Amino acid sequence: MRRSKPLFGLYFFVIGFCTCLVMIALARSLGDSDRKETKLSKATTFYKLGQCPDCKVISTRHWKVGKLKDNNDLHLESGKRMGIKPFASNAEMEKELPGLLRRRKLKALDEKAGSYRLKNLTHSQPYLVPKAVDLLEEIGERFHGKLKEMNLPAYYLMVSSALRTNESQQGLGKRNINATQNESSHIYGTSFDISYKEFLPKHEKPAPEGFCRHDMMRHPLAEVLTEMSKEGRCLVIREVKQACFHITVLE
Numbered sequence: 001m002r003r004s005k006p007l008f009g010l011y012f013f014v015i016g017f018c019t020c021l022v023m024i025a026l027a028r029s030l031g032d033s034d035r036k037e038t039k040l041s042k043a044t045t046f047y048k049l050g051q052c053p054d055c056k057v058i059s060t061r062h063w064k065v066g067k068l069k070d071n072n073d074l075h076l077e078s079g080k081r082m083g084i085k086p087f088a089s090n091a092e093m094e095k096e097l098p099g100l101l102r103r104r105k106l107k108a109l110d111e112k113a114g115s116y117r118l119k120n121l122t123h124s125q126p127y128l129v130p131k132a133v134d135l136l137e138e139i140g141e142r143f144h145g146k147l148k149e150m151n152l153p154a155y156y157l158m159v160s161s162a163l164r165t166n167e168s169q170q171g172l173g174k175r176n177i178n179a180t181q182n183e184s185s186h187i188y189g190t191s192f193d194i195s196y197k198e199f200l201p202k203h204e205k206p207a208p209e210g211f212c213r214h215d216m217m218r219h220p221l222a223e224v225l226t227e228m229s230k231e232g233r234c235l236v237i238r239e240v241k242q243a244c245f246h247i248t249v250l251e
């Protein structure tokens with residue numbers, strides 16, 4: 001009986017010690033998950049307008065940008081020369097699409113492989129003639145190259161329109177005066193639109209209202225388009241109403 005007391009004390013000591021170890025381990029693991037969370041939230045940081053560090057870097061440099069106002073008739077001419085026979089209706093497109101893809105007259109835009117993401121395409125389909133897909137990919141690569149030169153992270157281009165049918169083009173005309181005034185080269189699958197108001201960071205979460213959507217990125221993009229126009233690779237129109245560059249493949 002006399003010896004059981006110190007033994008009792010020893011048990012207490014061991015249990016207390018183990019509890020302490022468990023508590024310390026728990027606290028450390030909680031600390032770790034805290035750190036992970038801040039890292040995650042840092043990767044998806046949204047900046048208030050005018051406070052985005054990447055856009056600030058862009059704004060400090062002089063960009064060599066041309067007028068980017070090629071006549072729409074030239075876009076149409078290139079579309080007729082290099083594109084597909086326009087689809088009268090969406091139903092016709094759905095019927096003929098598999099064959100055109102099989103014969104490599106059209107190619108699907110593959111966001112996963114590219115430097116771009118598709119916006120919600122309400123009046124167009126994510127297909128273009130293969131040379132226009134190549135052009136879009138090269139624009140993206142050269143755009144990323146310019147960002148890399150300045151040690152900036154990559155941003156995705158946002159494609160806001162691609163292949164249209166005559167039917168979807170007319171549907172657009174109801175809301176959009178520009179589309180009815182001019183015939184559009186989108187029906188030939190040779191043209192696509194890239195937004196100049198919105199660029200998507202690698203985390204792919206669009207910024208909420210009032211936060212930077214990285215429109216400063218339009219400058220390096222416009223410089224790429226200026227260079228590629230001079231090289232005779234594409235035609236470009238800066239569309240003010242749709243806030244996009246309308247681009248047609250030229251060769």
Ligand SMILES: [Zn+2]
Nearest residue numbers: 052055212214
């Ligand atoms: Zn920004």
Ligand SMILES: [Zn+2]
Nearest residue numbers: 161192193246
């Ligand atoms: Zn367009």
